Amino acid sequence: xxxxxxxxxxxxxxxxxxxxxxxxxxxxxxxxxxxxxxxxxxxxxxxxxxxxxxxxxxxxxxxxxxxxxxxxxxxxxxxxxxxxxxxxxxxxxxxxxxxxxxxxxxxxxxxxxxxxxxxxxxxxxxxxxxxxxxxxxxxxxxxxxxxxxxxxxxxxxxxxxxxxxxxxxxxxxxxxxxxxxxxxxxxxxxxxxxxxxxxxxxxxxxxxxxxxxxxxxxxxxxxxxxxxxxxxxxxxxxxxxxxxxxxxxxxxxxxxxxxxxxxxxxxxxxxxxxxxxxxxxxxxxxxxxxxxxxxxxxxxxxxxxxxxxxxxxxxxxxxxxxxxxxxxxxxxxxxxxxxxxxxxxxxxxxxxxxxxxxxxxxxxxxx
Amino acid sequence: xxxxxxxxxxxxxxxxxxxxxxxxxxxxxxxxxxxxxxxxxxxxxxxxxxxxxxxxxxxxxxxxxxxxxxxxxxxxxxxxxxxxxxxxxxxxxxxxxxxxxxxxxxxxxxxxxxxxxxxxxxxxxxxxxxxxxxxxxxxxxxxxxxxxxxxxxxxxxxxxxxxxxxxxxxxxxxxxxxxxxxxxxxxxxxxxxxxxxxxxxxxxxxxxxxxxxxxxxxxxxxxxxxxxxxxxxxxxxxxxxxxxxxxxxxxxxxxxxxxxxxxxxxxxxxxxxxxxxxxxxxxxxxxxxxxxxxxxxxxxxx
Numbered sequence: 001x002x003x004x005x006x007x008x009x010x011x012x013x014x015x016x017x018x019x020x021x022x023x024x025x026x027x028x029x030x031x032x033x034x035x036x037x038x039x040x041x042x043x044x045x046x047x048x049x050x051x052x053x054x055x056x057x058x059x060x061x062x063x064x065x066x067x068x069x070x071x072x073x074x075x076x077x078x079x080x081x082x083x084x085x086x087x088x089x090x091x092x093x094x095x096x097x098x099x100x101x102x103x104x105x106x107x108x109x110x111x112x113x114x115x116x117x118x119x120x121x122x123x124x125x126x127x128x129x130x131x132x133x134x135x136x137x138x139x140x141x142x143x144x145x146x147x148x149x150x151x152x153x154x155x156x157x158x159x160x161x162x163x164x165x166x167x168x169x170x171x172x173x174x175x176x177x178x179x180x181x182x183x184x185x186x187x188x189x190x191x192x193x194x195x196x197x198x199x200x201x202x203x204x205x206x207x208x209x210x211x212x213x214x215x216x217x218x219x220x221x222x223x224x225x226x227x228x229x230x231x232x233x234x235x236x237x238x239x240x241x242x243x244x245x246x247x248x249x250x251x252x253x254x255x256x257x258x259x260x261x262x263x264x265x266x267x268x269x270x271x272x273x274x275x276x277x278x279x280x281x282x283x284x285x286x287x288x289x290x291x292x293x294x295x296x297x298x299x300x301x302x303x304x305x306x307x308x309x310x311x312x313x314x315x316x317x318x319x320x321x322x323x324x325x326x327x328x329x330x331x332x333x334x335x336x337x338x339x340x341x342x343x344x345x346x347x348x349x350x351x352x353x354x355x356x357x358x359x360x361x362x363x364x365x366x367x
Numbered sequence: 368x369x370x371x372x373x374x375x376x377x378x379x380x381x382x383x384x385x386x387x388x389x390x391x392x393x394x395x396x397x398x399x400x401x402x403x404x405x406x407x408x409x410x411x412x413x414x415x416x417x418x419x420x421x422x423x424x425x426x427x428x429x430x431x432x433x434x435x436x437x438x439x440x441x442x443x444x445x446x447x448x449x450x451x452x453x454x455x456x457x458x459x460x461x462x463x464x465x466x467x468x469x470x471x472x473x474x475x476x477x478x479x480x481x482x483x484x485x486x487x488x489x490x491x492x493x494x495x496x497x498x499x500x501x502x503x504x505x506x507x508x509x510x511x512x513x514x515x516x517x518x519x520x521x522x523x524x525x526x527x528x529x530x531x532x533x534x535x536x537x538x539x540x541x542x543x544x545x546x547x548x549x550x551x552x553x554x555x556x557x558x559x560x561x562x563x564x565x566x567x568x569x570x571x572x573x574x575x576x577x578x579x580x581x582x583x584x585x586x587x588x589x590x591x592x593x594x595x596x597x598x599x600x601x602x603x604x605x606x607x608x609x610x611x612x613x614x615x616x617x618x619x620x621x622x623x624x625x626x627x628x629x630x631x632x633x634x635x636x637x638x639x640x641x642x643x644x645x646x647x648x649x650x651x652x653x654x655x656x657x658x659x660x661x662x663x664x665x666x667x668x669x
Contacts, residue, residue, distance in 0.1 A: 075567035087558035089562075089577055091581065
């Protein structure tokens with residue numbers, strides 16, 4: 001167990017125009033579960049592989065505990081990794097797979113057996129120890145990969161999209177199991193995923209990356225309530241945040257028939273920028289239905305009823321959207337959803353709007 | 368004695384002919400399929416008949432061979448095999464061959480797999496030069512190398528020795544085996560190697576404990592392929608193995624055929640040929656599926 005520190009760590013692949021990971025600064029606390037999330041090509045896997053020692057670090061440093069490991073070979077870093085395709089050794093039994101690292105380390109056979117048994121018991125793999133990976137289901141293979149990591153009792157677990165090969169139901173189940181296991185073992189964990197739901201549900205903190213740059217790091221609640229920029233706002237949350245271009249007025253922004261009020265600090269920030277418009281973001285659940293004239297008209301195109309929630313997808317009547325094609329999403333009363341084609345009037349709850357600069361994409365905060 | 372080798376090479380076009388009608392449809396393809404069947408049947412007869420005739424003849428007494436070559440033997444002359452094995456020293460040649468092949472096959476597979484592994488998975492300057500150097504070896508006719516090879520082996524003091532022939536066999540088999548195994552190693556998942564690195568394994572441990580077992584289908588395919596090729600090798604032992612006591616089977620058989628011209632022991636000659644062919648036949652029949660599986664695995668993904 002250990003802290004992990006990325007200090008301006010940079011990886012530039014030869015022949016590539018921009019760095020895959022660009023000056024990553026990240027402090028991970030002892031025992032923390034940190035999730036790296038971002039769209040494909042954002043550098044999250046590269047960051048993890050740099051930490052593992054599978055990828056070189058061109059600039060900056062990486063520390064595990066008090067030790068600088070930037071240029072140490074993987075085996076001297078005392079970390080264990082779970083791969084996306086599990087990377088089990090196909091010709092070895094489950095027990096041999098889990099005990100391989102211990103065998104290489106020269107541990108006695110008895111001790112290997114004891115530790116493999118312990119790990120197998122934690123993961124409910126006891127009856128499969130003699131089987132080959134080929135004879136296991138996807139979920140069981142995933143657990144063997146986990147088992148291979150935990151028998152070593154390493155300083156940190158590194159997980160590279162370990163759930164993406166499972167079917168949807170098993171993924172949700174395993175997600176909880178991994179999070180619970182990590183809490184129980186208390187081992188510092190860095191977890192890579194492209195799935196923001198996984199990130200939000202599993203991580204103590206979540207780091208969002210895009211184009212090799214760290215966008216924001218914080219607790220899931222932080223990221224959801226106070227996204228630093230348009231990208232994080234749109235990426236975190238499902239359904240995604242609605243982003244609308246609005247023209248500024250003297251005391252807010254024009255949206256529908258009524259202006260959306262903006263805090264003075266936000267207005268001041270926009271004024272210093274000399275902006276005439278801004279990007280207004282609001283979560284699907286941040287709206288309430290009001291009488292005509294009290295908010296903005298919204299034409300419902302599709303209604304999705306999920307039982308506990310209902311979401312209405314549609315267009316703002318008479319208002320251009322950020323990219324012109326995506327429908328806006330709002331959460332509506334699950335018991336009384338609007339009909340398709342209906343025009344309803346909505347208002348953003350006070351204080352739940354997010355205003356982003358169109359020039360920098362940064363969130364403009366009142367405080 | 369070259370029949371099994373010929374068969375392995377000719378199998379490929381036969382397989383292509385067999386598959387062609389599947390792609391098409393209608394009356395034309397039905398006729399095509401019928402024709403193919405006839406062609407294949409003719410092919411099978413052409414290949415199987417000489418073999419059967421050889422085995423039958425090996426069981427006949429000498430006068431029978433000459434007087435009634437097409438009949439079955441009146442009484443099976445198992446004695447022919449005994450004479451071939453002991454008097455004609457086929458037994459001796461057989462073990463010489465086994466000895467050389469045991470060394471050369473193990474050496475070929477070990478050296479090739481190590482070279483192929485590095486060529487497939489580690490980028491280094493000049494990698495392609497090395498790789499194409501090996502591939503170029505495929506195109507070099509062994510006849511051209513024969514004279515310098517003779518002097519080289521002689522200078523090394525290895526002329527007429529088992530180890531000399533083993534070394535030459537290994538070198539002779541490297542190009543294709545490396546070419547094939549490189550493609551094979553490229554198909555193995557990278558992550559397995561990386562997982563082993565993280566588990567603390569050294570490069571040698573990764574190679575011998577992880578990668579080599581994973582490459583087993585490819586190694587088996589190359590083992591069989593080289594076994595058939597090296598078993599049938601005639602030219603190299605003829606030049607490099609002048610010591611009569613260390614003759615290999617192919618040489619011994621040739622020696623025997625020349626000798627039989629004076630001794631008129633045709634039964635023993637045919638028995639010797641049968642003995643020579645049986646191992647290749649057994650290997651081919653037993654491992655045919657694995658050979659095909661290994662070859663196509665490399666071909667499709669590599």
